[in-house]
Amino acid sequence: MKFLDSDDVIIACSTGMTSNAALAVIRISGFKDLSFFSGFFSKNLAPIEPRKVYYTNLLDGETHLDDLCLTYFKGPHSYNGENTLELSIHGNLLHVERVLNLFTRNGLCRLASPGEFTYRGLRNKKLNLSQVEGLDLFLNAESVFALGQGLSLLNGDLQENYHKLYELFLRHKSALELSIDFLDDVGEETAQGYFKESLLGLAKSVSALAKRVLPQSQSLIEPDIVLVGLPNSGKSSLFNFLLSQDRAIVSSIAGTTRDYLAEKIQFDGVNYRLIDTAGVRETKDQIESQGVARSLSRLKNAFFRILLINPFETDDEAFAELLKFDYDLIYFSHSDVAGFEEKKTLFVDRFCRVASGQNLNILSLDEKFIHNILKLHINKKYLSLTSGNPILLDRHKSLILQLETAIRSYQDLAENESDIAIIGSELNTLGHCISELIGIISPDQVLDSIFSNFCIGK
Ligand SMILES: Nc1nc2c(ncn2[C@@H]2O[C@H](COP(=O)(O)OP(=O)(O)O)[C@@H](O)[C@H]2O)c(=O)[nH]1
Ligand SMILES: [Mg+2]
Structure with a gap:
């Protein structure tokens, strides 16, 4: 990690830089004393008291840039143990850029790397490694x-x-x-x-x-619900229905969904990611086969797997690949089509593991189905896995x-x-x-992997 030993004064916008907002919080950390800021504010900061909020103007030479509130946290009584100044400025992104530029353009400060404020807290023993991970x-x-x-x-x-x-x-x-x-x-x-x-x-x-x-705990952090099946089994139709929108292209030409599509579904305090995968089949199309490979890798780490089977279209070799995984739910689609029971029986004769699959006509599902699938199956599994407070x-x-x-x-x-x-x-x-x-011993690569997840400004 390149900032490990740095004592530079660092600055960042801690409220994110993705859209205009009413306010943005900028933090500056690691300066020796408040004389560092002379000329930047209409107020003389020398006599201000720590942990009190002051209203002042931000200046660029003679130009008035903003009216803001600031708070001084004097080290070691600050988040990361260093002297820190926190500015609540107006949150127009152009303005935020301009303010960051004001402090960095003369080399007075540099932009903080992701997690650098927090890393200094770790270095100054204000936080331990588990707290940083938390x-x-x-x-x-x-x-x-x-x-x-x-x-x-x-x-x-x-x-x-x-x-x-x-x-x-x-x-x-x-x-x-x-x-x-x-x-x-x-x-x-x-x-x-x-x-x-x-x-x-x-x-x-x-x-x-x-x-x-628990072995599955990674899937509890980013819970993916993956729809799996051979082409034309109804994955995209079910995906669209669960999201109630036409995001995935539904068609009867095999291979229409060439990669996976993902959308968030929020239910009972959990942001699940619903994933419509590319159908697994032999393909000569390079992009499609990459899509299939990516689908399989999503499948490995999935929280919840739903297998769809269209008994009218089979490819036993490709289907056997899919049976290498366990499934939380199995459905036979196209239950409305004539000859379904016959085809299903033939299918179950060849693959008895899927005998418990329920019949489904994906073209005529209702709200009750969505509720059942989310509440009785997916959410129930999430609650049961988290009930023992897994690490x-x-x-x-x-x-x-x-x-x-x-x-x-x-x-x-x-x-x-x-x-x-x-x-x-x-x-x-x-x-x-x-x-x-x-965390008494924390090898560099451990720190690297922890801090690589952090956003800028934290
Ligand atoms: N009759 C009937 N058609 C279905 C059913 N499920 C899907 N389809 C149709 O089967 C075709 C393939 O569906 P699609 O969702 O694209 O399958 P995918 O390849 O698994 O994503 C489309 O024409 C759907 O309208 C079903 O339960 N009954
Ligand atoms: Mg599809």
Whole structure:
């Protein structure tokens, strides 16, 4: 990360730069004192008090640019521990650009990189790594659940668990040291008892965390509902119906949807992405085959998969590919067409796994169908997966799983190994894992991947 060691004064618009708005908040961070701003405001900033709002004019030489409110946060009592000035200016984008330019054009400040304000907070120990991750989750959340988990990370909830874990680790480590250095003082039985009891406490705490690790949690952060099927199975028709618009082209010429289309559907506090995929079939068209490949990759990470089957049109080889995935719902379309039951029976004879599929006439669906599919199936699944408060962040999940494996092999070792030096070295591996979880150790690539998600101005 290129800004890791930078002490430059940085500036950014923290309210986003995508459309005109009533207000925009600009933050400037890392200046030595308020004399830095002399000449920029009609008010003399030297005597102003921190954390109070002041009304003043913004000036470019003699030119009056805006009327604004500003607040000074004096380090270390600021969001990131540095001196920070926050300006609430008018939110016309042209004007925002002009104000950023005013402060950057003479090299006084430079534009902040994404996440740079927050990174300085981490560097100044105002936030720990989990809090930074929580903030990232909160700002990019697609569901009320992810918002809640982001906020609780920001408030230090998981961090508290991790610290407890670390304390249990230290307790066990001291039990091991007791068996090495003070065996004669405390006696073998007491030392053994303490060793076993402290290890059990540590293992219990790890397994409680491991219970909150679900393999599907990535799909809870960005929940995709994917419509899958061979060409002409009715995917685009269902997609349009669920969205009640003609976004996807519906036609009976196979391969009309050559790539995937995605639209948001919001339901019960979750922003789902409904995806209409390209039909999976043998194709010589290069763009179409890329579309098919991209459809399959969406399918792998999907939260909810709906398989559509048109029993009148089959391609057993391509269909067998689709059956490599599990499906939440299976429908047989074209149930209104003469000869449907016969064709369906032939299909189910060849692929008994889809026997539970329900019949559907996609051309005559009603509002009740939409409600059922969203409420009784999709939303129910979301609620059931989130009910155990699963941990969403990949870094935490993989460290907890590593820790779970490490503690199991440590328990085996402690049971069967008599050489305490070997046990001690295995215990250090556990300690390393826990330290990474807490963020005491944070390799550069971890920081890179966390901060690459941040928006400019945060
Ligand atoms: N009769 C009937 N026609 C359908 C049904 N579902 C889709 N169709 C028609 O089948 C053709 C292919 O549908 P489309 O949604 O484009 O399929 P896709 O290739 O899977 O996206 C279109 O002409 C649709 O109008 C259905 O349940 N009954
Ligand atoms: Mg289509």
